[in-house]
Amino acid sequence: MTPMKSLLKFLAIIAALAVLPFLLRSPFLTHIGVMICLYTALALSMNLMLRIGQISFAHGAFMGLGAYGSALLMMRLGLPFPLAFFGAALAVTLLAWLVGLVFLRIRGVYFVLLTFAFGEIIVLTFIEWVSLFGGSGGLAGVPRPGWFGHEIQSRDGFYLLALALAAFAYASVHAIYRSELGAVITSLDENEALTRSLGIDSRRYRLLTFCFSAFLAGLSGALYGHYLTLVTPEDYGFGVPVNLVVLNVIGGVAHPIGTVLGALLLVPLPEFLRDAKQYQVLLYGILLIFFLLFMPDGLYGAINRFRRGEKGGTQ
Amino acid sequence: MFELAIKIVINGLTSSLVYILMALGFTLIFGIMRVVNFAHGELYMVAALLVYVLVGSWGWNYYLVVVLAAVGVGLFGAVLERVLFRPFIGRELNGMIMALAISITLQATAFILFGPDEHSVPRPISGVIQLGTVMVPRDRLAVGLIALLILGAFYLFMRYTKVGLAMRAVVQDEEIAAIHGVRPKFIHPLAFGLGAMLAGFAGALMAPIYTIYPYMGSQPMLKAFIVVILGGLGSVPGAVLGGIVLGLSESVFATLINTTVATMVSFGIVVLILLIKPTGLLGR
Numbered sequence: 001m002t003p004m005k006s007l008l009k010f011l012a013i014i015a016a017l018a019v020l021p022f023l024l025r026s027p028f029l030t031h032i033g034v035m036i037c038l039y040t041a042l043a044l045s046m047n048l049m050l051r052i053g054q055i056s057f058a059h060g061a062f063m064g065l066g067a068y069g070s071a072l073l074m075m076r077l078g079l080p081f082p083l084a085f086f087g088a089a090l091a092v093t094l095l096a097w098l099v100g101l102v103f104l105r106i107r108g109v110y111f112v113l114l115t116f117a118f119g120e121i122i123v124l125t126f127i128e129w130v131s132l133f134g135g136s137g138g139l140a141g142v143p144r145p146g147w148f149g150h151e152i153q154s155r156d157g158f159y160l161l162a163l164a165l166a167a168f169a170y171a172s173v174h175a176i177y178r179s180e181l182g183a184v185i186t187s188l189d190e191n192e193a194l195t196r197s198l199g200i201d202s203r204r205y206r207l208l209t210f211c212f213s214a215f216l217a218g219l220s221g222a223l224y225g226h227y228l229t230l231v232t233p234e235d236y237g238f239g240v241p242v243n244l245v246v247l248n249v250i251g252g253v254a255h256p257i258g259t260v261l262g263a264l265l266l267v268p269l270p271e272f273l274r275d276a277k278q279y280q281v282l283l284y285g286i287l288l289i290f291f292l293l294f295m296p297d298g299l300y301g302a303i304n305r306f307r308r309g310e311k312g313g314t315q
Numbered sequence: 316m317f318e319l320a321i322k323i324v325i326n327g328l329t330s331s332l333v334y335i336l337m338a339l340g341f342t343l344i345f346g347i348m349r350v351v352n353f354a355h356g357e358l359y360m361v362a363a364l365l366v367y368v369l370v371g372s373w374g375w376n377y378y379l380v381v382v383l384a385a386v387g388v389g390l391f392g393a394v395l396e397r398v399l400f401r402p403f404i405g406r407e408l409n410g411m412i413m414a415l416a417i418s419i420t421l422q423a424t425a426f427i428l429f430g431p432d433e434h435s436v437p438r439p440i441s442g443v444i445q446l447g448t449v450m451v452p453r454d455r456l457a458v459g460l461i462a463l464l465i466l467g468a469f470y471l472f473m474r475y476t477k478v479g480l481a482m483r484a485v486v487q488d489e490e491i492a493a494i495h496g497v498r499p500k501f502i503h504p505l506a507f508g509l510g511a512m513l514a515g516f517a518g519a520l521m522a523p524i525y526t527i528y529p530y531m532g533s534q535p536m537l538k539a540f541i542v543v544i545l546g547g548l549g550s551v552p553g554a555v556l557g558g559i560v561l562g563l564s565e566s567v568f569a570t571l572i573n574t575t576v577a578t579m580v581s582f583g584i585v586v587l588i589l590l591i592k593p594t595g596l597l598g599r
Contacts, residue, residue, distance in 0.1 A: 050408070053407070053408050054408075055408070055411060055412070055415075102586055102589055102590060103589075105589060105590075105593045106589070106593040106594065108407070109345070109351045109407060109411070109548065110544060110548065110589075110593075112351060112411065113351070113540045113543070113544055113548075114544065114585070114589075116537070116540055117537060117540055117541060117544075117582055117585065118582070120537055120578075121578065121579055121582050124575055124578060124579070125579075128575045238533065242415055242419060245412055245415060249412060278423045278426040278427050279423070279427070281419050281422065281423040281426075282419075282420060282423035282424060282427065284419060285416050285417070285418075285419040285420030285421075285423060286416075286420060288412065288413075288415070288416035288419075289399065289413065289416045289417070289420065292403075292409060292412060292413050292416065293399070293402060296409065
């Protein structure tokens with residue numbers, strides 16, 4: 001497919017998704033749509049990390065900092081929504097750059113352990129710094145997003161915002177993978193020594209990926225906070241990055257469409273199993289083990305293989 | 316002032332020993348198999364739950380149960396290696412995700428079976444010992460002594476047995492070790508089992524001191540992470556040194572300020588060490 005054609009197809013899909021809630025008119029389904037969009041953006045940000053062979057456990061913290069940041073900028077400083085929203089995400093990106101400078105000094109799993117410790121420390125800060133972050137109760141009454149006096153009250157409006165975010169995340173991640181940066185990212189995971197021998201400063205690329213990934217997490221977190229109108233520390237702990245890894249592995253890491261597939265299938269689950277959250281976690285765990293052992297390419301890989309097999313059969 | 320200092324040191328060293336038990340197993344598993352065992356905290360939790368059931372409900376002898384729980388968790392670890400980790404040798408990312416999957420599966424299972432409540436078992440030892448003018452809780456002292464014994468046994472095992480030698484060889488270079496007849500098929504489950512057993516000991520020993528609940532493993536796991544980063548991932552002496560550094564620094568700041576500050580300071584130390592010597596204190 002030519003780039004023009006695939007762009008049109010992408011826009012058509014987004015447009016179709018955008019009118020969906022106005023046709024269905026179901027608040028519950030719209031809510032699920034919002035969650036799917038938010039998690040798609042988040043899972044794509046984790047996809048970037050998995051592509052460089054890392055897991056970032058700081059992503060819950062980044063999401064939380066986006067949520068608290070955007071809420072506080074509106075509540076305390078009275079900033080308009082767009083400024084608070086992007087301001088918080090940029091602050092998260094800056095923080096990611098600072099920690100990335102230290103954490104990416106050594107290769108391999110140290111990064112994972114460090115992001116884990118960092119995430120825990122940030123959540124601890126949310127709980128302990130009561131005067132700013134409101135302690136375990138968090139911040140209640142987070143303002144709704146608004147634009148020049150127009151406040152977004154309806155779920156449909158939120159859905160459109162979340163859809164725009166997911167579309168932005170998908171388009172940018174997709175564009176990154178097709179660009180030179182994407183080629184470097186893939187080569188870093190495959191053979192770092194060879195990549196570096198070409199004169200590529202691998203740390204800079206890792207840092208760049210980490211920062212953009214944090215930016216996406218910050219944006220999604222900010223929107224999530226405004227959507228719930230409540231920001232509590234427990235929403236941004238260890239569980240977030242784990243869920244994002246689950247969505248990616250089950251959907252398939254190799255292509256961003258796999259990540260979208262994972263979010264589409266798994267995000268609605270907890271909304272239906274609301275009273276049995278532990279069964280959902282158990283199911284996630286068992287699914288993850290199953291996919292790792294038997295379908296390591298995820299659903300995307302399985303579908304691809306099936307399609308290729310079918311084509312091969314008819315020829 | 317002097318009393319306070321002694322109190323800080325004793326508290327610090329008793330927690331150090333438990334951190335070392337956790338970190339040693341974690342670092343051993345990483346050193347031999349290159350697996351970041353995110354389920355390490357859950358192995359600790361499983362041992363504590365065994366104590367809760369066997370001692371708390373069935374009234375078995377506590378010390379017997381400590382050994383049983385540790386051996387049980389060790390066997391469980393060996394089975395995990397054989398069934399779930401073996402396909403991922405040499406693939407760090409997938410091994411890590413598998414460990415995560417095991418971690419959340421065990422947590423959810425514990426939650427479903429035992430509920431979210433914090434349980435406790437009666438302490439086998441109570442009271443305090445008067446050391447000069449300093450009061451030391453007897454149970455913490457006993458845990459410290461038992462942990463010391465286990466660590467001594469572990470050291471002797473690694474230092475003087477053929478299997479221990481083989482393990483140290485694999486940590487250094489698996490291929491060369493294989494040339495000399497060390498079979499990974501044999502060493503991997505053994506190392507995983509041994510590491511799991513150490514976590515099991517830690518969990519069973521701490522069960523009467525702390526409360527027992529499905530997420531109890533996350534704190535000790537965080538501590539183990541910090542210890543191994545401090546000491547250098549894969550380094551056994553590093554884990555010992557890192558454990559002592561963490562235990563003492565936490566004790567100082569927890570006594571003088573509070574535990575949150577203590578956690579943040581230990582994280583600050585980690586960042587500092589990484590800036591100065593990225594591979595940890597004793598890392599290669």
